[in-house]
Amino acid sequence: MTWNSTFKQRGKPLARTGFKRKEPGAFKAQLDRNTQTLTRKAAMKTRRKRVTVADGAKYLAACRGEPCYLRVPMVCPLNPNDETVVPCHENSLAAGKGMGIKGSHMRTVPGCFLCHAWLDQGKALRVEKGAVFQLAMADWEPVRARKMGLQTQEAA
Numbered sequence: 001m002t003w004n005s006t007f008k009q010r011g012k013p014l015a016r017t018g019f020k021r022k023e024p025g026a027f028k029a030q031l032d033r034n035t036q037t038l039t040r041k042a043a044m045k046t047r048r049k050r051v052t053v054a055d056g057a058k059y060l061a062a063c064r065g066e067p068c069y070l071r072v073p074m075v076c077p078l079n080p081n082d083e084t085v086v087p088c089h090e091n092s093l094a095a096g097k098g099m100g101i102k103g104s105h106m107r108t109v110p111g112c113f114l115c116h117a118w119l120d121q122g123k124a125l126r127v128e129k130g131a132v133f134q135l136a137m138a139d140w141e142p143v144r145a146r147k148m149g150l151q152t153q154e155a156a
Contacts, residue, residue: 056105062144063087063110069136070115075122077114084113089118090133109136 067080070088088111089103097103111119119129 003035004120023150046113056108058148059105059108059144060087062147063108065112066143068112068115069109069140070111070132072115072132073137075088075114076112079112082112085110086116087111088116088119090137092130092133096098107137109133109140 011040035054063086066085068076068078068085082094087105087108088103089097090107090109091097091103118124118131122129
């Protein structure tokens with residue numbers, strides 16, 4: 001197979017043209033047309049402030065040095081000096097939890113590693129997990145309020 005049999009050979013070479021300068025007003029007219037489409041039809045809406053770690057840091061700090069409040073039956077070792085206690089977030093839609101979104105820092109309870117794992121990855125029913133969390137939150141709220149210097153909802 002040869003080059004000539006596969007591709008048609010051009011009979012005349014490409015013509016060269018010189019560089020042509022555009023008219024001075026050509027770009028300005030195009031810019032004027034584009035500015036009409038770029039003007040805003042309505043004012044920009046303000047974006048909702050994203051929750052930062054600093055906003056909920058006081059709630060997370062209140063959980064430090066506390067015993068496990070979740071106390072899941074048959075899971076929790078009930079060790080008062082447990083060093084694995086961390087803030088456990090509520091995993092319900094009511095707490096602001098969503099796909100890839102952690103729940104509100106206000107809805108945290110101190111829990112040991114085993115209880116936290118049960119709450120997040122355990123095979124228990126969602127209703128059972130919610131009930132355990134609600135009991136723990138009821139016990140934890142007055143203690144947290146005293147620790148943070150806040151009023152409890154009952155006193156208000």
